[in-house]
Amino acid sequence: MAAILVIAEHDQGQVKGATRSAVTAALQIGGDVHVLVAGHACEAAAASAARIAGVAQVLLADAPAFEHALAEPLADLAAGLARDYGHVLAGATASGKNVMPRLAGLLDVAQVSDITAVLAADTFVRPIYAGNGLATVQALDAVKVLTVRGAAFDAAPDGAVSAPVVAVGPASGGAASRFVGQELTRSERPELTAARVIVSGGRGMGNGENFKLLDALADKLGAAVGASRAAVDAGFVPNDYQVGQTGKIVAPDLYIAVGISGAIQHLAGMKDSKLIVAVNKDPEAPIFGVADYGLVADLFQAVPELTAAL
C-alpha cells in the first residue's frame, strides 16, 4: 500500500494539534505515515513531528519561501512529492483549507473536505449543509486529497522513538504572491480548537465591552473565549473568535453558550461538544434544544454570579 503524506502546520517550533489529528486519521487509513514540514529555520518543528507516535518519516523543506506557508510554494512542493503517495492529508484549518484544494487542482484530483470519519482507505464521512447531513463519500482518484476535522480525531501523542528526518526539495519558481505582514491575536488563553472548556458569547452580549464578563469566567475555568457569527458581525469581537459552520469547529469537554440563540450555523460548529451549558433569557431559544443544562436568566446577573461561585 502506498504511503500517506500529512502536511504539517507549525510555528517553526512545534507542530499544531490539527496536524496530530490528521496523523490519527492517516493511521486509521493504514500504511506508512510521512509528515512534510515546510518552513524556514524549522528544524525544531521537524523534530516535534518526528516524535509523533506512528510517524515513519519526516520530510523537511527548509527555505525562506516556505516561511509563511503561502499556498503557491507549498502546493507546488507537495504536488512534486504527492505522486509517490496514495493520500495527502492536512488539518481542516485556515492553512489546510487554503493549500489543499490548490494541491488537488495541481494534481487534477478531487478533494474530500473536512472528514470526520475514515470508513475505508477510499471512503470517508463528511458533514454537509452545516452538519445537517453526514455524507459518506468514496474518492475515485488515484491520489486522495483530504482535510481532516480536528474535533473528530484525537491528537496523536508523542511516541518512544523519533522518526528519521530527510531533506526535500527547494522552492520552485517565482512568487506572484508575497507576504506583507500579519497580526496575530495575542492571548494567554488556550486556542479555541484545542481548549478543554470554551465560553462563547452571542448577540445577547450587547457590545464588545461586555465580553469582559466572559473573559473573567474563562479565566476561572482556564477556558478559551468564542463567539457566534452574530457577535462577530456586530463587531463585538474579531472574526477568529467565530464558532460555527464557516468559522471554527470545536468539540470541547464543556461549552458554555452565553446570550447565543442557537442558529443552525452556530450549532454546526459546537454541537459535538461533550457537555453544553446555555445561558439565555429567552426560554424559547433553540440553543436550549441542544444544551445539557439550560439556565433561563439575564446573563448580566448570571455570568458574574457563576464566575463568583467557581
Added chain:
Amino acid sequence: MKALVAVKRVIDYNVKARVKSDGTGIDLAGVKMSMNPFDEIALEEAVRCKEAGLVTEVVAVSIGIAACQETLRTAMAIGADRAVLIETDAPIEPLHVAKLLQALVQREQPQLVFLGKQAIDDDCGQVGQMLAALLRWPQATFASKVELSAAGVQVTRELDGGLQTLALDLPAVLTVDLRLNSPRYVTLPNIMKAKKKPLEVVAAATLGVDLAPRTRVLAVNEPKARAGGVKVADVAALVDKLKTEAKVI
C-alpha cells in the same frame, strides 16, 4: 480591467436542510433557494471596485440548471454588467466547477476572479483555490480587505489566529470571507434594469471539460440528534450539576 464573479444557487441561509428519507441526499423539493451568501459578498466587492473606477466590467457566472438564471438576474440587480450561465443538469463537483470556470476565464480574460470562500450547501471550500491552481495564478483566500490598484492587489486574509496581508500580482483569484463587506439590498428599479442586461447561456458540454465523477456519494445520513437536557433553576443549581453530575469542573 474586467472582473469575473462566480455565484452559486444554494438552499437559502435561513432554511434548515433535511435529509431525504431514502438516504440519497438532501431534500430540496419546494425549498427556497438563494445566492450563496459568500458569493453575494464577492459580487458586492467586485461591484464596489467598479464603482471606485478600478474595474470596468463585472461579469457574473453560475454553473448548473436553468433555474440558476434567477441567481444571475439577482447578481445583475446587485450590479453585474452581464451574466453567463454554464448550463448542465449533471451533478458537478468542485474540480469540475473549477475547470468550467477556467474555460470561461480563458475566453473572458478577466484580471480578477472573485468567489465566496465556501458554499453553504456542500461546505467544500475548494473552487477558488482549484481554479487558481489550474490557471497557475496567485490566490488570496478568506479575504477581509481588498485594496486593488492597476499594478496588483493587496489582500488582508482571515487566519485561525489573526490576520495576514499578502500582495498579489494580477491576474489573481480571490475568495472572500464574511467581514469583507455588507452586501447591498436589491432595489426594485435595479431588478427591472437587470431584466434588460445580457444573460448568455453556454452548454457545459461545449467547453471541452471532462465531467466524469471523481467522487461517489454512497449515502447521506442524518446526524445523531442531541438529546435536549434539563433546565436548571438558578446559578447555584447549575454549579451543583456541573460539579456533582457532569463532573467537568
